[in-house]
Amino acid sequence: MSSFKISSFEEYQQVYKKSVDDPEGFWADIAGTFRWQQKWDKVLDWNFTEPNVKWFTGGKLNITENCLDRHLEKNGNTVAYIWEPNNPNDQTIKYTYRELYEKVCRFANVLKKHGARKGDRVCIYMPMIPELAIAVLACARIGAIHSVVFGGFSAHSIADRIQDAQASLVITADGGVRGNKEIPLKSVMDDALELCPTVKKVIVYTKIKTPAYMQRGRDYWWDEELATVGADCPAEPMDSEDTLFVLYTSGSTGKPKGVLHTCGGYMVFAQYTFENVFQYSQPEIFFCTADIGWITGHSYIVYGPLLTGATSVMFEGIPTWPDPGRFWDIVQKHRVTTLYTAPTAIRSLMASGLKHVEKKDLSSLTKLGSVGEPINEEAWHWFHDHIGKGNCPIVDTWWQTETGGIMISPIAGITPTKPGYATLPLPGIQPCLIDEKGQEIEGNGVSGNLCIKFPWPGMIRTTYGDHERCRKTYFSTYKNMYFTGDGCLRDDDGYYRITGRVDDVINVSGHRIGTAEVENAINMHTGVVESAVVGYPHDIKGQGIYAYVITEKTPSDANLMKQDILMTVSRIIGPIAKPDKIQFVSGLPKTRSGKIMRRILRKVAEGDLANVGDTSTLLDPAIVDEIKAGVIA
Template structure:
């Protein structure tokens, strides 16, 4: 992939101009760097009305051939995957490209042996262990569609995702390590499957040497299913537009959306974006601290790096265990050259002071990145000075589950640096700012709704089982545009700053939650009649969740903490701990229009403490409810 690497700012501008003037020639040239079983008949057919987007139409490939087989042939002894355990005193593991190919083939054969075939959906609910990577790639090897669910979601949330995908198989582990805690994953899976009929088999990896309950005829240990399997497995020929995976993401309605990415376009774009944003060179070691349960882990732990023949680090633990120097210790241990983490992690580590980071040299670092949410200037400067030592560029990645890969970012040490600005669009990405009427806003220092007016190879193709939802969510707001749901600002250099969500989505520590999803969970509690949640600024998480809750009976002040605990338990049961509201205020009513619409704009202002700018409330059904909410707002 080095032939496709942008080497200068001048070359970036040349490539970008070409990608806009002749997208098919540009992406066809990029795609020629990969192995195809059959070349495409046409690079692109598309419309944003249905929407119907097809890249590399008629082409046949298998993404794992490009990740493993071709790399094993030319760099078989090179380390592909480094696994660093939760406990620094435990043994780390490394796999060469040849070793990883063999492990994937063995597990792919095991999947076929239990009846998994092309097009079947496989739910993966696992710790950050090497077997997770193996399972993901093995599914792709045989054409099964993987759906990785973050192993922090509750049994109910897991069941919803399994049911929606109609998964035949769940792959999990007995438990997982997360800092000082151990979490029983198999027990969560068992609870989820009490409500699901589609699952035929469960494969369980022995991670903690526990002895979970195993259901006869359904559950099988990983070690047993791989025993005696052949070490070679022919890659399944896949159409470029065949689904590669489903990944569930929250939206503005209660039910998570199953975003579908396809084989050809996702392969081309994740490799291209990884190679250029991180300026990867042959001997480099790349580390992304995300979980594979999120899109960042898919694209920049597994697929992007391995497609480029990189050495990628997979980390089981958390940034503060056993102390706040853990990230920096791992960087020095492996000589990490490119490092990618979340602003939330940076802000949390800032709170521990500089001593933890100054104890390590970090001399190997060349590029440091952030992803998941906009980074504030204070955190950007701390990261640049103390981690990057003032010499490493900070590449601030903006993208989404739905985009598949990085869309707007700094490009290594080539593009200019500007704190809080993500940077330039990558070649092939055509962002615009729109006003409320849907007209494009020209010029510098302008703000608007961030939309994209032309498809890129890794754009989502549909939402699983509900294409109309895809159309309504992303393509119906402004005719002819993909709507990101974010607001943005563009400066005089053409660099973009992401301001934040403009729809009913809250971004907590880089994890998106629909307001309706959390409200549904709160409303499951027997005490609750109705609720409304909003996001408000948080110094570490970026945003936190503020819940306004109407109960069936007024709750005495001395019982409110107990009631809050019960409501939190409902959220944990329905979604998981990652969605617990930071603040829960009991109210007698919610600000509604006469047609019954909840005015979240007013609640957002109250949550932010900006009560002097609530606007006109006289037209509300009950204006006095606002005064009451303001009076008892939680500081």
């Protein structure tokens, strides 16, 4: 496999210029390094009006042949995954590429035995165990479309996603463990399936040996089914633009949207970004701490590393259990060279002090990475000084579920970095800043809304089953632009700094949560009339959720009512979406047309009471004084 790895800043500048002058030639050269069953006829066909984007049309491939088969001859005995269990006293498991290939083919045959075919949707709801990656790859092997649902979501959230995708098969486990908590995955899934008539088969992996309800004719044990199949499973030929996966993400409306990625472009982009941003080469050990339930896990635990032939650590647990030194124990134990984690995790570990870091041997680390939200300067310096010991470049990566892979980021050890800056676009990425009139802002020392003006291979193709929603969300705000939903500053050196969401989406611990989704959940609680949700700065999570709630009558026990609301949100969405602060109010600041003025609510939640702005256009300006008086510090 020939490499397109950039080796100097001068080379980056030359390659970047080529990628803008001749994007089709640039991406075609990179795509030519992969195994194709049939070469493409046309590199790119696109418009951002409909939108309609197609890469490598006419090309046939299977992404798992590029993740697994092509490594077998020379690197079959290379370790693909080092699985680190939740409990540090349990045994680490390692899988070579050959072992992973065999397990994927076997489980792909189980899926086929149970009727899964090319184009069928398969919902996966599992803990962070190797079998999760095996399930994902087995779907891709046979051309089934995987939709992974994060193991912390509620039955209601799972049902929404299964129904939207019309999934026919589910893969889950009896349960999972995170820290000292057991998560009853199968029973949560059973509750979800009561609302999902499209699901015909459920395959259940035994993880924690907890009793599980197994419905005859529907539910089957993973291990028992494996015993009935062989290990030979030819890869299904897929068109470059066939769907690889759908991954649900929160939007500014209540219903989650299924972001759809296709086989060819996503493959090329995931591998190129992984190898370049992290400057990966064997025998380095790469540790991405994300969950495969999010896009970071898809691109930088499953596809990117495997396409590159890398060795990755997959971790089942959480960074703070059994104590806040767990990440550093893993780095020391497995001689990790690259650690890719979230600012939220860094801030929570900072807060626990240096005693959990000081005696750990972190000398194997050569590169650090940050993902999910902009990293604040204090956390950047702590990460750089205490974890990297001043010797490890930090790649502060900006990208989204919709972009499929990293877009703006330093290249490790090559791009000069600045704390808090995602720095420069990767080759092939053409960002621009747009003002409120929709005009592009030229030059440096400016800020505006971040858009991308030319397609890239890993980009979203549609939102599953609702193309109009895709058009309206990403392509209707500015003509011929993909709008990211983020505000951005470009400094005097041309470096990009993401300043946060400009739509009604809150970034909590690096996970996007739509305000409407949380409001819908709060409003389901009996006794709640209406609610409004905004984000506010949070020391650990980056953004916290602040809820203003109108109730039918004044709660006799306000604290109990708050607990009830939190339980409701937990049940409907999952614990990740629980508000951090709930303020009971008698009304909300609304315009005469009925629109809630969130700008005012944000200022109050942030504690910036002197700058709520003009309230004269409100239906009832006095309500603002009442809200300010009751603000929760």
